[in-house]
Amino acid sequence: MRKIFLIFPLILFITITIFLYKGLENDPSHLPSALIGKNLPQFELETLLDREQITDKDILLDEPFLLNVWATWCYACRLEHAMLNELATEGIIIVGLNYKDDRNLANDWLNQRGNPYLFSIFDSNGSLGFDLGVYGAPETYLVDRKGVIRHKRVGIVDEHIWLSEFQELYLSLKGQNE
Amino acid sequence: MIAEIGQLSLILALCTCALMLFIPILSIQFQNESWLRLSAPLALNQLFFACFSFVCLSLCFVFDDFSVKYVAQNSNSLLPLIYKVSAVWGAHEGSLLLWIFVLSGWTAAVAFLGANITVKFRSHVLSVLAAVSISFLLFLILTSNPFDRILPIAPEDGGDLNPLLQDFGLIVHPPLLYMGYVGLAVPFAFAVALLFSERYEKVKMSWCRPWINVSWAFLTAGITLGSWWAYYELGWGGWWFWDPVENASLMPWLVATALMHSASVSEKKGTVVSWTILLAILAFSLSLLGTFLVRSGILTSVHAFASDPERGIFLLIIFIVLVGSSLFLFALKGHHLVSKPASKGWTREFFIIMNNMLLVSITTIILIGTLYPLLSDILNLGKISVGPPYFDFFFVPTTIAIAVFMGMSVSSRWNNGNFDESLQRVVLPGFASIALGLVTVVVIDFTSSSYDFSWQALITIMVASWIVLTLCEDIVAKIRSDKLKILKNKSYLGMTLAHTGLALLILGVGLSNSYSVQSDLLMSPGKRANVAGYDFLFKELIKSDGPNYQSRKGIFEVSYNDRDQGVLIPEKRSYFSGRDIMTEAGIRTNILKDIYVSLGESVDSDSWSVRLYVKPMVRFIWIGGFLIACGGILASLNRRNVKVSSLNS
Numbered sequence: 148m149r150k151i152f153l154i155f156p157l158i159l160f161i162t163i164t165i166f167l168y169k170g171l172e173n174d175p176s177h178l179p180s181a182l183i184g185k186n187l188p189q190f191e192l193e194t195l196l197d198r199e200q201i202t203d204k205d206i207l208l209d210e211p212f213l214l215n216v217w218a219t220w221c222y223a224c225r226l227e228h229a230m231l232n233e234l235a236t237e238g239i240i241i242v243g244l245n246y247k248d249d250r251n252l253a254n255d256w257l258n259q260r261g262n263p264y265l266f267s268i269f270d271s272n273g274s275l276g277f278d279l280g281v282y283g284a285p286e287t288y289l290v291d292r293k294g295v296i297r298h299k300r301v302g303i304v305d306e307h308i309w310l311s312e313f314q315e316l317y318l319s320l321k322g323q324n325e
Numbered sequence: 326m327i328a329e330i331g332q333l334s335l336i337l338a339l340c341t342c343a344l345m346l347f348i349p350i351l352s353i354q355f356q357n358e359s360w361l362r363l364s365a366p367l368a369l370n371q372l373f374f375a376c377f378s379f380v381c382l383s384l385c386f387v388f389d390d391f392s393v394k395y396v397a398q399n400s401n402s403l404l405p406l407i408y409k410v411s412a413v414w415g416a417h418e419g420s421l422l423l424w425i426f427v428l429s430g431w432t433a434a435v436a437f438l439g440a441n442i443t444v445k446f447r448s449h450v451l452s453v454l455a456a457v458s459i460s461f462l463l464f465l466i467l468t469s470n471p472f473d474r475i476l477p478i479a480p481e482d483g484g485d486l487n488p489l490l491q492d493f494g495l496i497v498h499p500p501l502l503y504m505g506y507v508g509l510a511v512p513f514a515f516a517v518a519l520l521f522s523e524r525y526e527k528v529k530m531s532w533c534r535p536w537i538n539v540s541w542a543f544l545t546a547g548i549t550l551g552s553w554w555a556y557y558e559l560g561w562g563g564w565w566f567w568d569p570v571e572n573a574s575l576m577p578w579l580v581a582t583a584l585m586h587s588a589s590v591s592e593k594k595g596t597v598v599s600w601t602i603l604l605a606i607l608a609f610s611l612s613l614l615g616t617f618l619v620r621s622g623i624l625t626s627v628h629a630f631a632s633d634p635e636r637g638i639f640l641l642i643i644f645i646v647l648v649g650s651s652l653f654l655f656a657l658k659g660h661h662l663v664s665k666p667a668s669k670g671w672t673r674e675f676f677i678i679m680n681n682m683l684l685v686s687i688t689t690i691i692l693i694g695t696l697y698p699l700l701s702d703i704l705n706l707g708k709i710s711v712g713p714p715y716f717d718f719f720f721v722p723t724t725i726a727i728a729v730f731m732g733m734s735v736s737s738r739w740n741n742g743n744f745d746e747s748l749q750r751v752v753l754p755g756f757a758s759i760a761l762g763l764v765t766v767v768v769i770d771f772t773s774s775s776y777d778f779s780w781q782a783l784i785t786i787m788v789a790s791w792i793v794l795t796l797c798e799d800i801v802a803k804i805r806s807d808k809l810k811i812l813k814n815k816s817y818l819g820m821t822l823a824h825t826g827l828a829l830l831i832l833g834v835g836l837s838n839s840y841s842v843q844s845d846l847l848m849s850p851g852k853r854a855n856v857a858g859y860d861f862l863f864k865e866l867i868k869s870d871g872p873n874y875q876s877r878k879g880i881f882e883v884s885y886n887d888r889d890q891g892v893l894i895p896e897k898r899s900y901f902s903g904r905d906i907m908t909e910a911g912i913r914t915n916i917l918k919d920i921y922v923s924l925g926e927s928v929d930s931d932s933w934s935v936r937l938y939v940k941p942m943v944r945f946i947w948i949g950g951f952l953i954a955c956g957g958i959l960a961s962l963n964r965r966n967v968k969v970s971s972l973n974s
Contacts, residue, residue, distance in 0.1 A: 150656075153659040153660060166700060167641055
């Protein structure tokens with residue numbers, strides 16, 4: 148009888164472990180963005196480089212594209228930049244959203260490190276960022292040719308993330324296009 | 326180069342541990358007991374390598390070697406030197422290295438301070454500790470290597486240390502907490518070694534007890550400090566949030582508290598042995614579980630650490646191997662540890678075991694509360710979190726019950742427990758504490774206009790005085806019956822100190838909850854506000870920039886009935902890299918009362934949201950915690966082994 152009691156902690160432990168294992172598959176920081184499946188919010192801002200007025204209507208491109216939130220003050224953006232350059236050379240269109248930044252610093256940065264962006268939207272007071280629900284830079288959105296947001300990634304997009312989260316969706320969106 | 330040497334040093338530590346693990350087996354293999362003497366020098370070796378590796382990582386930080394990824398992520402050239410050093414354990418990889426360094430320290434301490442332990446048993450204990458070290462060294466080297474480089478192009482400057490962590494609190498809080506967390510590995514190792522030996526002797530428990538006390542004391546100090554840190558740094562004016570990470574440290578503490586008491590029963594009376602062993606295993610399991618919950622990122626919390634599924638799996642494997650195998654061993658061999666049947670009657674043992682049950686129950690409730698969001702997520706009940714109301718609902722009544730039994734156990738005997746006698750002894754303290762509670766609350770109500778009668782305060786004062794008065798009664802009784810000798814006993818003094826500390830802690834929690842007055846306002850420079858009779862004048866807002874941040878400081882002049890109470894300077898910092906915002910509260914304190922101002926957000930050009938607090942007795946929480954920790958240390962210094970070791974020979 149006594150021996151049975153001694154096994155009890157082990158059984159309890161196994162049960163808890165199974166739940167912990169299951170729990171690993173869940174990601175508590177994965178908060179589905181309310182904007183997925185919706186159009187990009189309306190905005191009217193300037194571009195970073197040549198100060199042209201640009202609105203949400205202007206970025207309805209003929210192709211799906213990435214909207215990348217970046218800033219010179221963002222350390223992680225430096226790490227991400229090389230990957231963006233590489234994606235751009237593969238012909239993927241990337242629109243930048245320069246978030247709460249200084250125009251001169253931002254242009255210097257692009258001169259130094261290369262410009263992967265078709266153009267960058269200059270969002271100095273973060274209004275578009277607010278509408279998008281940006282947590283912080285970097286963030287990357289995949290937008291289809293109708294301007295609908297299809298995927299959102301908070302944090303750096305590296306090769307691993309690109310392959311696992313973006314590529315397939317991107318190619319299928321691009322396929323619909325043709 | 327330094328990074329590579331540090332890395333190599335880690336691998337050497339791993340090899341040392343592997344050897345230490347197999348020492349008992351080698352000694353059996355070669356039929357030569359002198360092998361067992363090797364364990365202690367090996368433990369020292371391990372400490373050397375772990376320490377060396379830790380120093381290497383610190384040097385990488387000091388010399389701004391941003392080619393090391395971990396350094397680049399957590400430090401930059403503007404960071405003051407002291408934070409560069411403390412940044413070593415500011416994130417995942419480095420704090421794991423600290424974990425291992427501390428564990429090596431404990432292992433070496435057991436090897437050299439445990440000189441009274443028989444060589445064979447000590448070698449077994451060290452072997453178990455080596456197994457724990459190996460698991461974590463592998464984890465560190467394989468999944469979270471702090472010495473990884475960013476090659477070929479190193480960034481010219483680093484990111485930044487989380488600003489929340491740029492504080493004195495960071496320098497001391499994690500190491501203390503780790504001393505406690507990891508220290509629980511020692512009782513765990515004793516428990517497993519005891520299970521292997523298949524025979525219980527009281528002397529083995531007496532070897533183990535000081536280690537339980539010391540690691541418990543460190544854990545207490547770490548939790549206390551963390552709570553103090555949260556109070557002045559997070560800017561919310563709270564000191565405990567029932568956050569998963571806080572719970573992760575509270576659960577092992579509660580079980581270790583139970584363990585400490587049941588170990589005293591097992592040593593003195595030779596009873597409840599398997600229960601004590603189980604508690605030793607559970608206490609360390611819970612600190613492993615805590616590490617897992619915090620480091621796998623399986624739960625969200627204010628401590629928001631980066632999550633990585635690969636690390637999570639690895640930690641889970643460590644958890645399964647260490648805890649699973651020890652519980653398996655317990656199921657298999659626990660029945661060998663035959664102890665005497667528990668004593669009958671209203672003995673001290675009875676009350677201690679009652680409190681043990683309560684401590685384990687409340688731990689279970691906290692565990693359920695902490696894991697519930699996870700469970701509901703897995704079972705598709707939606708993402709929910711369990712808040713303070715749940716924890717308070719269970720925790721408060723349990724604490725009261727524990728306090729009542731605590732007084733009873735102090736007033737009862739180890740042998741021949743007689744209910745009438747115990748009752749006789751507690752009548753006076755009992756009535757006195759009820760009277761004291763009523764009188765104090767009435768006095769508070771009459772002397773101040775703003776306070777209302779509070780049940781919470783009444784019960785708090787009654788419970789706290791019950792704890793103290795039963796202790797006083799016991800001391801008086803000891804003096805009367807000429808047992809003065811026991812008053813020189815460090816174990817007894819430590820108990821008295823820790824129990825008094827708990828009484829103060831309860832007072833602090835209960836009274837600051839009942840009598841705090843809080844006000845959230847919009848204020849601009851030049852404006853006044855009145856909270857609980859205190860007049861706050863927001864005099865001006867000044868800019869003052871630090872080496873790596875911009876800051877705004879509010880200057881608040883406080884007065885009470887036109888008497889000047891000094892100036893409070895709450896601060897809001899914005900760090901250059903990352904643009905994080907940080908709040909530092911302005912606190913004016915005397916022991917009985919805290920006046921607390923924290924700056925919120927600037928609403929327009931010159932008005933700010935401001936939080937004003939008057940919190941009585943809140944200091945007692947940390948003073949109490951500090952006394953509890955001191956009590957634990959004091960008790961561990963007791964020279965209890967003299968009598969028992971003669972039994973052993």
